Amino acid sequence: MNTVIKRINSVTGIDSVVYLVSDTKYVSANFLSGSELKHIEKQKEKFKRDLVFFNKINKWIFIQFIKDEKDESKRLDALRKSGSEIVRRLNNNKIKKIVVRDVEGKSAELLALLEGMVLSNYQFLKYKKKDIDQETNSLQQVNVLSSVLEDPELDYLNTMVEATCKCRDIVNEPVSYLTAEKLASEFKTISGEAGIKCEVFNKKKIESLKMGGILAVNRGSIDPPTFTVMEWNPENKVNKKPFVFVGKGVVYDTGGMNLKIHDYMNDMKCDMAGAAAAGTAIYAIAKAKLPVHVISLIPATDNRVGGNAIVPGDVIEMASGNTVEVINTDAEGRLILADALDYAKKFDPQLVIDLATLTGSAQRAIGQSGLVGMQVKAERMFRELIKSSFQVYERIAEFPMWDEYSEEIKSNIADIKNIGGSNAGAITAAKFLEFFTDYPFIHLDIAGPAFLSKKETYRGEGGTGVGVRLLFNFIRKYAEKNNSTN
C-alpha cells in the first residue's frame, strides 16, 4: 500500500498543516497567532528544534525548519527523516489528512519532506487478520500546496514511491507465497501495467539455454526456477545500446547443504531484494515514460537442501560454457547471476548493473547505511551513479577490484571456484561475477541495506526497497543529459 500525494490550491481551516520554512521570519502571522509565533521562536532559537508542532482544537500544526546545512544530500535527508517523524505523530493521533505547505518555494526540500512522509506511511499488512483497523495507519491523504513545485516532479515522486513500496511488498513476502514462479508472475503483472515487454523462461527453457548455475542452485528445490526478461524500449529512446539491470532472485536462501546456522537464516526471504529492485525500477522508468532503453534480467530460485542438491566439490557447467567448482553451496547468488550476466552479452549493453544481497562480508564492512559498489570498465558512469546515490541517500561506498583478488577464486580442477578465502568476501564475489562479463559493469552488493529487522525512519522495517530510487534517479538524469544532444 502506498500513499499518493495530491496537489491542492487552498487550505481549509480544519486541515492539519506542515509549513516548510528555513527561518522563523517566514512563519507568518497570516496563518498563526502571536502566542503561537512566540512558541515557535522559542522552540527554534532556544531549544534548537527543527520540528515544532502543537495541537489546536481540531487539527495539528507542524513547522518544519530546513537545516542550515551546506551539504545538499545531508540537508535533504534530514527532511526525509523529519517527514517520518511527522507521519509517526499523525498516525499516533489518528489524523487522516495532512497538507504540506511550501512557504518559500523550495522545491527540492519540499520533495524530500514529502518523500520521507509517504515512504514512512508504508505498511505490509497482507497477513494481519486481527484488529486490522487499529493496525492500519490513519493517514490516507497527503496534499501539497506549492507555487514552485512542477507537475512532472510530483509525478516522478509519486511513481518512485509507488515502485519502492511495490518493491518492499515483494521483498516482505515469505517464500510460502513467493516462489520463483510467483516472483516471475509479479513481474508479468507490473509489466502489463507499465507497457513493459516481459517474457518468463520456465525450467525447460532454462535447460535449453544450458543455464547451469541456475539449475545447480535449483537442484535441492521442489519448485522450478524462472528467468524473467523485462524490456522497456521506447521509440524516443536517447541511447543506442541498452542499460541492463540484473537482480539476484534467491527467493529463499537456506544455504543449501552448507546450511546456515544459528539465526543467519532468519531474514533470508529477503535474498531476492535485488530482483525486486531490478523489476520495480524498470517498472518506474516505464511508468514515467523515460526515453531510455532498459532491460531487466531476473534469475530466480530458492536455495535448499534436498536429495539431489549440489554439494561442496561438485563441478558445474555454466551458460557461458565455463566450469565452476562449488566449494560452498551458500555462495549461490553468484551462480545464478553468472548465467544472467552471460545472457546480458547478447544485448550488447552500454552498461550492466547488478543488484544482489550477495555477501555477509559487505554487510559487515559498512553495515546497513549504504551499498557496496564496484565497477569494471565503467569508471565514468559509476561516478554518475554515485552522484545519484547521494541524491536519493542510498549511498554507494566503492570497493577496489584489483587483479590480485582474482587469485583467490582460481580452482585446481575447474575454470573458477565459487568462493575465495576468508578476507575481502564482497570483492572476491564481485571478481567471480566479473569473470562472466565483457562489457562495462557495476556490481552493487545490497546485503546490508536491503532489509531492516527493526524500524528506522522512512526506510521502515523489513524490505526497504533499496535500489529503486537509485536506478530511477540515475536513468532520469541520463535521459535529461542526453535528450538535447540526440
Ligand code: BES
Ligand atoms: N544471501 C547471502 C548473503 C547475505 C547475508 C544477504 C546477510 C543478506 C544478509 C549469500 O548467499 C551468502 O550466503 N553469502 C555467504 C557467502 C560465503 C559462503 C562465501 C556469506 O556472505 O556468508
Ligand code: MN
Ligand atoms: Mn547463500
Ligand code: MN
Ligand atoms: Mn544468498
